[in-house]
Structure formats: C-alpha cells, structure tokens
Amino acid sequence: MKLTTKVILMMGALSMAACTNAGKLGGGAGDGAFDPNAAVNSGVIAGSASDPASTAYFQQAVGDRVTFEVDQSSLTAVGRATLDGQATWLLTNADYTAIIEGHADEQGTREYNIALGNRRADAARSYLVSKGVPSSRMQIVSYGKERPIEICSEEACYAKNRRAVTVLAGGLTG
C-alpha cells in the first residue's frame, strides 16, 4: 500500500516535469503543442490551460495582455493587477523568456503609433521588472497600428487594439 502511493507520487512528479518541458518546448505563443503521453495524472493535460506551467494557462488564466486608454501608455489598475499575475507566473516559471509587443489603434500616424506602442510595451516591462522579473528575460517590440486584433473602426475595437501583449518563448537557460 505504501509502495503504491510512492509510485503514484513519483509518476505525478514526472508528469509535472514533462508538462513544464512540453510548455517550454512549445516555443511560440499559444501553439498548443503538447505531448499527450505526458499527462497521466490528476486531469492535467500538459500544455493546456489546466496546466499552470503552460503558455495556454499564462494566456488564459493569468492574462497575457493589458490595454490602454486613448493616447496613453500609463497602466490602468486592471492592467497592473494582470501584470502582478504575470510577474508571479514568470518568477515561478523561470525558464521562460518573453517578448512584450506594444500596439496602437488605427487612429494615429504610422511612425507615431510605433513609438506609442513601444512606450506601452516598455510600461509593461518596467512594471514587471519592478516586481522582480529580471529585465534580461524580456524584450520589447512595437507593431504600432500594423497588427490590430479587432477590425471595426469603433471604440469597442480600438480599446482592444491598444494593448501590450506578453508573448512567451522557451527559456534561454532551459
């Protein structure tokens, strides 16, 4: 009886390690890659949103993005709360690096929006650094108004497009 318990615990530990690996090797954001053989325990499917070490979990449960007011690059209260979660996650999952992508809505000129998106990405990065995430694990990039996720020309869409998205990648040290 005791022996059986031990074996199950060991399997659990192994499967958690496998999960971490699957998430890490998945590389890019949300590609959903996972090893189905790795999941043998407790209903956790490696790489899925129920695996707390997965990029899917980071995207869906932690929240991979913060949004901004018109023309602004200062973080909102909601944004700071999301980034608190991101910081905790990144400190727990130290093998991941991140590229923070800054974006603007279409109401602006191309170059200015690149600079504005850069400010937004940097605001998110700076906040994460203030929460202890090493700056060496993060890079920023701006897409300006080039990569909207919503395509209507109304505030409902613009509000979602003014964003900084933390995109995870496999660890440099892993």
Place this chain on the structure above:
Amino acid sequence: MMVRIFTALMALMMTATLSFAQQGPLRIEITEGVIEPLPFATPNFVAENGSSAEIGAQLARVVAADLQNTGLFREIPATAYISNVTDFGSAIQYPDWKAINAQALVTGAVNVSGNNLTVKFRLYDIFSGAELGNGLQFQGTTEGWRRMAHKVADAVYSRITGETGYFDSRVVFVSETGPKNKRQKRLAVMDYDGAGVKYLTDSRSLVLAPRFSPTGDRVLYTSYETGFPRIYVLDVGSVQRRVLESGEGSISFAPRFSPNGQTVVYSQATGSNTDIYTMDIASGRSTRRTSAPSIETAPSYSPDGNSIVFESDRSGAQQLYIMSANGGEAKRISFGQGRYGTPVWSPRGDLVAFTKQSKGRFHIGVMRVDGSEERLLTASFLDEGPTWSPNGRVIMFHRETQGAGGRSTLYSVDITGRNLRPVRTPEGGSDPSWSPLQK
C-alpha cells in the same frame, strides 16, 4: 501669345481666390474656385515606318494623360479634329485647331528600328500661330517608350507653365493585400502614374514607409525581418538589401535620406523613449540629435540639408518642430487645433506637408516653414503620409477607408487642394515616396 499662355497658366496655378479679370485676351474663367483648364490636342504621333503606328498612338495617349491629369489642361478628343497631323514636317493648319478652340497642339513622330525607338515632338501655340520652343528628339529602347512619353509631357508642361515637370518620375510604396488583421505588405516601385509596378520584396516580413534616395537609386525602409523593426537600405536596380545597424536592444524606424544621400535620419526607441538620430551610411556611425523624454519621430531634411523638421509630443500632443541638422534647440511651427505629424519638407524648401488629426478626421495639409499659411488639402476618415512631386506642385498620400473592410489607396492632390484623384495600383497602396525627376 507665348507670354499670354504662360501668364494664364501661372495664374491658374495660384490659389483660386484671386481675380484674373485684368489678364490678356486669353481668359481663365474662374467660377466659385473652379478653374477652366487649358484646351489642347495631341493627335497620335506620326508613324515614320510601318512598325511604329501602334507605339505612336500609345505615346500620344500617355502624353495626353500626363497633361490632363494635372488638372491644368483639358484634352480635346480626336473626334472633334477638323484636320489631322499626318506628316510631322508639314505646316500646321492653325485655323482648323483654332476652330475647335485648341490653344496648344502637341505633334510627334515615331520611328522604330529593331529595339530602338526615336520620338520627336513639337509644341504649337495655336492662337499666336507659332511654335512654342524648338522641336525635341528623344532616343531609347522600345521597352522604354512610356518614359519617352513622360519626357515629352514634361517638356510641354515646362514650356507652358514655366515650371519643371514631374512625369518622368517613379514612386516607391507599400503594396497591400488582405484584411486589416491579416494584412500582407511588400515594397513596390512604379511610374508616377501607377504603370509598370515592380515588387521589391515579398510579403513574408512586414515592411513600412519606403523612402527614395535623392537620386532614386536606393530605398530606405523599415522591416520586421528579424522580428524587430530595423532600417534597411535597398538597391533598386539589383534589389540587394542590407540592414543599417543600430543600437542593441532598441528598435529603429522612420528613416529618410539627407539631400546628399550620405546620411540617414531616423528614429530609435530605447526604453520608453523615442529620439531622432542620424547615421553616416558609409561608416555606420550614428549620432543622437534629440534628447527629450518625449516621442520624437518622422524626421525630414530641408533641401539644403541644414535643418530637420520632425514631430514631437513634448507639448502633450504631436506637433511639428524644426531644428538644426546637428540637433540642438527646436522651434515649434504648428499651432493650430489638433495634432500634426509626418512632416515632409518640400523640394523647393518653402513648405512643409503634414498629416493633421482634428475632430476625428485626418487631413493632408501644407504650411510655410515658419508655420504660417496653413492650408488643409484633403479630409477623410484616414489620410496620411504625404510625399512631394519633384517640382513641389503635387502631393501623393494614402487614404484608408473606415471599418472592417477598410482598404488603403494612393491619391494625389495639387498643393492648391484641387485635382484630388486616386492613383491606380494593382493592389492596395500606402506610404508612397516620390523619386526625383529621372535623368
């Protein structure tokens, strides 16, 4: 009469609010700011041998289109002709052209020999019954026939208006396909009128805002090839490109050449701050030219290379500033309502074109370099990114339509605000940059 046409055309090119009642017998009728263009005829160029008839007709059509598209001229259709020009050397029947009110007549002749093309033309002032300037002859290859048509049109335009032409020029731009959230962009180059499009990059990497060198042989642009915006310089002839290195951990964008083609002015973002830098292309050595914590971007040199106009939000919103090409203190020049961006110094040096955002609308406008005499030329949901014709008379820009099906199209407009017209391209178009007049 030469003087008369000249005076009338000069008047016509000024703003429409002036009165021309005191001008000579050739009157330009202005009604509520609408100007009557000068009527002209361009019969098909005479074929001097059997194989040149088709090309002679095509040449005349391109010359006519160049002139007519300026909005300063109106072509008289061939169906109205009383007599035709069948021999380039024979005398012009002035009364026949006068009867249909043709004030200018362009005649031409074409000779095709193998791959070689010879084009001759003459320009006549019908009401004075005399040739305007001397006949000219151009030689080239048959593939280059469009350029020769543009050269003829440039000569006609120049003789009648007294200004340099702009037809024998090219435009580099971003060719766009796909919906807003999956837009594919690649660099393309074409004749100023949208003909002869050639693609310079594929659409695997996002590319933005190409800018011609002062001689039209190279293009600066921004590409996300590495995943981060970097500045590239591309040789138009060979389509070879190389990245211009900039600081580690930073992104670079918004490049433009200096007037001598040896320096690039651009924006670089480090941390949250975007500043203006210049880089010597040969050595790769860069120098920071602004140091405010605000966004400084979209720099453009004055034609003499001594000054740089740029946009900054140091006052709280985008406005236009001018500083020395070596940096230092900047003087704000825009003070109207709204936000001003993408300034571009005119080739004549007297004006700055810009994009203005005000009350939810976008405008292309011009102002003098001291900020006075601001004039908005267009208005729409999104007009952006002006570029000057080589002679400083016309501005090309792009217009994006509203909503989920939004599409970007190139347009041109006179600096008077008249003659707004789309420039046809095979796909959507944005970020045009006009070359100098070709040699």
